[in-house]
């Protein structure tokens with residue numbers, strides 16, 4: 001019997017979760033509670049399974065997402081996740097078939113783009129995705145930072161207090177909404193996200209209660225949240241505890257500085273590790289010796305696949321006034337065309353044109369340039385974008401690049 005790819009129904013949930021766990025190399029059999037918790041967050045109409053003789057061997061699902069773009073707009077995008085094909089069925093085009101179905105549905109729905117976090121770099125370029133944000137992980141050796149650890153609370157009258165999970169669920173979503181309005185690359189967090197982060201829903205990935213700390217401004221506004229765990233370690237009667245940051249979001253520099261400074265000052269903690277930060281994170285600059293913050297990983301995080309080029313380019317703002325003609329190639333057709341972008345700090349107009357192109361680029365390269373993290377000049381030098389008119393790549397960079405780099409703090 002030929003391999004069947006279809007959306008799943010309630011009766012498929014346990015085999016579907018089993019197949020996903022198999023693909024992700026975790027113990028295959030889920031317990032009932034995990035299946036129920038996962039099912040509550042799935043839209044079955046957007047959840048595909050691949051079935052071989054009735055056995056689920058492939059998983060794929062998507063969900064609605066809001067992505068903040070430069071300027072603060074938050075267009076609807078199609079977020080893809082839980083992609084697996086069992087090792088017994090890999091490299092037979094199963095992923096390609098599920099991806100084709102999902103992208104067609106997203107285009108039909110009018111989503112401006114599709115997004116995902118790639119398990120491995122080589123998988124998604126062929127489907128028109130390009131790496132659009134960079135993620136950084138640091139290990140901070142506090143004793144080498146020359147930081148004054150005498151800490152008497154935040155500057156300017158703000159305050160830092162511990163919070164329980166319920167308080168985080170009360171204040172976190174509003175704080176995150178404010179962050180989303182000001183930082184491009186950030187994606188929305190659902191109520192479920194906050195429940196998982198605070199232990200209110202059992203996480204399939206396991207959960208250990210962390211410490212939550214809120215920063216309040218002098219006016220009493222919650223402007224920052226820090227969530228961290230601690231790994232206990234003592235050597236020769238000396239504390240060498242490690243704080244592992246799970247989340248640090250702030251909507252003012254004062255809040256950001258206060259939360260880092262607080263964490264760097266906690267007794268017994270000599271090392272702080274943090275992942276999924278922006279590559280231009282403020283944190284190293286808060287240390288008298290920034291070399292004490294060692295960059296342990298720097299890699300792509302959010303991948304973006306343009307589906308509606310005019311809608312996407314019109315959603316963001318630009319660093320300068322200018323125009324650009326882009327010839328976008330896309331074997332799947334969704335983003336293909338020649339577009340005139342007339343851009344400026346207040347927004348842009350983008351429409352099909354017959355004018356000569358300034359740059360020729362694939363959908364994935366446009367995905368990489370869109371949030372401002374990548375440089376067109378660099379992609380031309382690497383051979384993945386063609387400059388049709390001298391100076392066009394530098395002009396594209398003047399328009400597209402952003403003062404702060406995009407940051408996607410969440411893996412989904």
Ligand SMILES: CC(=O)SCCNC(=O)CCNC(=O)[C@H](O)C(C)(C)COP(=O)(O)OP(=O)(O)OC[C@H]1O[C@@H](n2cnc3c(N)ncnc32)[C@H](O)[C@@H]1OP(=O)(O)O
Pocket residue numbers: 023024080081082083084085086089090091092093094095096097116117118119120122123126
């Ligand atoms: C958003 C997320 O969920 S990311 C998680 C992705 N999942 C994983 O990494 C789990 C482990 N891996 C898997 O489950 C599978 O190998 C998948 C999903 C990555 C690929 O599924 P497959 O059905 O084998 O992919 P498919 O056969 O459609 O491959 C299409 C093309 O991509 C290539 N490809 C697929 N996966 C990879 C990979 N990991 N590395 C390099 N190339 C790859 C194939 O070689 C093929 O190339 P070709 O057309 O030139 O022959």
